[in-house]
Amino acid sequence: MADIKYLKGKEPHAREKRLIFRNVDREGWDTSIDRCLKEGGYEQTKKALKMEPQAVTNEVKGSGLRGRGGAGFPTGVKWGFIPPKNTKPVYLICNADESEPGTFKDRYILHQDPHQLIEGMIISCFAVGAHLAYIYVREEFPKAAQILEKAIAEAHEKGFLGKDIQGSGFDLEIYVHRGAGAYICGEETGLIESLEGKRPYPRIKPPYFPAALGLYMSPTIVNNVETLCHVKHILEMGGEEYAKLGTPRNTGTRILCVSGDVQKPGYYEVEVGKLTFGELLNDVCGGLLPGRKLKAVIPGGSSAKVLRADERFKIKKGDDEVEIGVEDIPMDFDTLMACGSMAGSGGVIVMDDSRSMSWVLNNINNFYAHESCGQCTPCREGSLWMKKITDRIEAGAGMPSDVDTLASVAKNIDGRTICAFGEASSWPTSSFVAKFRDELVAATDEGNATKPSNKEQVAQQRYLAEEPVA
Amino acid sequence: MDIPAELETKINEAISHYPVSKRSAVLPVLHLLQHHFGFVSGDGVTYTAEKLGLEPINVLEVVTFYPGFRQSAPGKYHIRVCRTLSCAMSGSHELMEKLCSEAGIDRSTVTHHDPVAVSKDGKYSIEFAECLAGCGFGPVCLVNDEFHEKVEPTKAKELLDQYS
Numbered sequence: 001m002a003d004i005k006y007l008k009g010k011e012p013h014a015r016e017k018r019l020i021f022r023n024v025d026r027e028g029w030d031t032s033i034d035r036c037l038k039e040g041g042y043e044q045t046k047k048a049l050k051m052e053p054q055a056v057t058n059e060v061k062g063s064g065l066r067g068r069g070g071a072g073f074p075t076g077v078k079w080g081f082i083p084p085k086n087t088k089p090v091y092l093i094c095n096a097d098e099s100e101p102g103t104f105k106d107r108y109i110l111h112q113d114p115h116q117l118i119e120g121m122i123i124s125c126f127a128v129g130a131h132l133a134y135i136y137v138r139e140e141f142p143k144a145a146q147i148l149e150k151a152i153a154e155a156h157e158k159g160f161l162g163k164d165i166q167g168s169g170f171d172l173e174i175y176v177h178r179g180a181g182a183y184i185c186g187e188e189t190g191l192i193e194s195l196e197g198k199r200p201y202p203r204i205k206p207p208y209f210p211a212a213l214g215l216y217m218s219p220t221i222v223n224n225v226e227t228l229c230h231v232k233h234i235l236e237m238g239g240e241e242y243a244k245l246g247t248p249r250n251t252g253t254r255i256l257c258v259s260g261d262v263q264k265p266g267y268y269e270v271e272v273g274k275l276t277f278g279e280l281l282n283d284v285c286g287g288l289l290p291g292r293k294l295k296a297v298i299p300g301g302s303s304a305k306v307l308r309a310d311e312r313f314k315i316k317k318g319d320d321e322v323e324i325g326v327e328d329i330p331m332d333f334d335t336l337m338a339c340g341s342m343a344g345s346g347g348v349i350v351m352d353d354s355r356s357m358s359w360v361l362n363n364i365n366n367f368y369a370h371e372s373c374g375q376c377t378p379c380r381e382g383s384l385w386m387k388k389i390t391d392r393i394e395a396g397a398g399m400p401s402d403v404d405t406l407a408s409v410a411k412n413i414d415g416r417t418i419c420a421f422g423e424a425s426s427w428p429t430s431s432f433v434a435k436f437r438d439e440l441v442a443a444t445d446e447g448n449a450t451k452p453s454n455k456e457q458v459a460q461q462r463y464l465a466e467e468p469v470a
Numbered sequence: 471m472d473i474p475a476e477l478e479t480k481i482n483e484a485i486s487h488y489p490v491s492k493r494s495a496v497l498p499v500l501h502l503l504q505h506h507f508g509f510v511s512g513d514g515v516t517y518t519a520e521k522l523g524l525e526p527i528n529v530l531e532v533v534t535f536y537p538g539f540r541q542s543a544p545g546k547y548h549i550r551v552c553r554t555l556s557c558a559m560s561g562s563h564e565l566m567e568k569l570c571s572e573a574g575i576d577r578s579t580v581t582h583h584d585p586v587a588v589s590k591d592g593k594y595s596i597e598f599a600e601c602l603a604g605c606g607f608g609p610v611c612l613v614n615d616e617f618h619e620k621v622e623p624t625k626a627k628e629l630l631d632q633y634s
Contacts, residue, residue, distance in 0.1 A: 089490075098603045099600070099601055099603060100601070101554045101555050101556065101600075101601040101605065102555065102556060102601075102605050103603060103605070104603040104604050104605050104606055106603070107603050107604070132489070132490075138603075139501075139536075139538040140538075140550075140599065140602050140603070140612060141603075142615040143615060143616075143617065175487040175488075177487075177494075177497070177498065178497065178498065178501055179497070179536075179538070180497055180500070180501070180532075180536030180537070180538030180539055181536055181537040181538030181599070181600075182535065182536050182537065182538070183600060183601075194497065195494055196491060196493060196494055197491070197493035197494045197495065197496035197497065197522075197528075197532070198493075198496075198528075198531075198532065199531055199532060199535045200535075216490050216491060257605060257606060258606060259556035259559075259605035259606045259608070260555075260556055260559055261559070265605075265606040265607070266606045266607075267606065302554075302555055347605065349555060349556055349605070351559075355559070360555065363553075363554065363555050363558050364555060366553070367553075367554050367555070367600055367601070370582075370600055371600060373535075
């Protein structure tokens with residue numbers, strides 16, 4: 001990395017290990033295929049096309065790569081779910097619907113290094129036997145869609161897409177498909193419905209596991225942008241070598257997106273689990289704003305459960321159980337899960353002691369109420385009620401019992417919906433109530449219970465009052 | 471509905487990207503119509519349905535679901551301000567107020583189903599958007615296809631002046 005110069009003020013931090021973001025903010029870099037070919041672009045494509053598809057999959061399996069979109073599911077295993085006796089066409093979809101609040105990594109790959117993604121997709125398509133692939137890019141990235149379309153045309157021209165790629169006999173077409181501003185399209189079965197031209201109502205699993213019954217009821221692999229980019233590097237390094245990056249079971253690098261109350265918010269590509277939250281916050285991000293204390297952190301996008309600054313967690317270290325604080329948590333998949341939250345999409349939102357937790361929860365609830373697709377009743381109604389209750393608390397009209405009602409609504413969504421949006425929308429509320437109960441209760445007033453809460457009740461009280469009120 | 475030849479070519483090209491099912495082209499065709507006409511009209515829905523061999527309701531249900539499709543005309547410059555957590559923490563709600571007062575937009579009439587407010591002169595329109603994926607550099611907003619980072623409320627006028 002020594003010979004790569006980055007734009008002034010945008011140099012990577014010393015703790016970073018740039019694989020996917022190697023060319024992001026790089027001096028003299030552009031999105032043309034010629035620039036990319038000068039740096040060994042598409043070499044891994046050529047290499048893969050000479051291998052057996054199964055051998056490519058085996059490298060990915062051996063690398064231990066886990067999906068970077070949110071669930072952290074092993075990518076090679078996902079690919080292996082395509083039924084062995086399948087006779088239908090196989091499709092691959094790149095999920096570029098980046099919309100988890102707090103996450104902003106794919107934006108830079110799409111805008112600054114589109115050929116890395118296309119190369120990752122070609123290799124992945126070859127491995128799973130797909131001849132038609134789509135990049136589902138969110139509507140709010142109009143420039144990215146244009147850049148990708150240009151990059152695809154260039155790759156066509158150079159013979160990396162189309163018929164008989166590089167004389168291998170392998171055919172592949174990739175098209176860009178633009179979403180239209182719905183968060184639920186990030187859910188893979190919702191995305192597939194959307195790509196079929198319908199409302200993105202997620203499908204029930206089983207039976208609609210995309211790897212068996214996906215796009216047009218054919219086997220379909222849906223992978224995140226960052227995940228597909230990693231495939232290229234796995235091939236370059238070899239699965240075994242790649243697995244040495246990061247920590248066991250949490251291999252490779254991943255991009256952490258830090259936002260909120262820190263000195264230097266931004267994107268940082270680090271080896272998974274090699275950095276604790278405290279190091280990320282204080283070392284990489286320059287700490288909190290002057291005079292502020294850490295209050296809470298959402299470690300993996302707004303759907304992840306919030307962690308309170310003074311919480312203690314018991315986690316397994318080897319055969320021993322150790323107690324750690326928030327700042328000691330390594331930012332990997334397994335530890336964050338053991339701490340009751342998740343690594344999710346890598347969006348870390350930091351909140352200091354100036355933030356009101358009822359305001360934060362209200363903002364999050366507004367998001368989920370807006371984005372619920374409306375298919376399942378508990379989620380459609382529940383997300384809206386959670387929003388209405390926190391709206392009321394924020395307006396100063398909340399009652400102490402509202403906090404219990406919130407927890408009860410959240411509990412009744414969790415696990416009762418077709419897709420994981422139910423959990424995503426209820427976990428913020430359930431975790432905020434569990435961890436900041438006193439603060440939420442303090443934001444309410446017992447007296448509000450007897451006050452009229454709407455115009456009709458005000459009129460009623462006036463009518464029933466013994467003395468006319470001025 | 472008068473579809474210019476150039477637009478028709480683009481629409482046919484988009485449909486060709488979906489060799490398995492023409493219905494998949496609903497979103498791309500609607501995007502092309504919205505890009506040209508500013509919004510998706512009733513005629514646009516009928517046209518799309520006829521073009522793709524669907525019932526109009528199959529198209530209308532898509533238009534009404536996705537926040538990315540508008541059913542009324544926006545201003546010449548359409549602004550989308552991110553409303554979600556990280557941007558809100560860095561002042562996107564204040565930015566919204568500033569932009570509205572600078573551009574002369576009244577947002578008191580917007581509803582969940584009709585979230586776009588247009589300035590009296592039709593130059594600007596504005597709406598809140600959910601997370602635009604620029605969380606580290608908020609407040610962020612989109613003006614037509616252009617993305618803007620770190621638009622502090624004090625920079626509202628500066629932003630509008632770039633589009634006049």
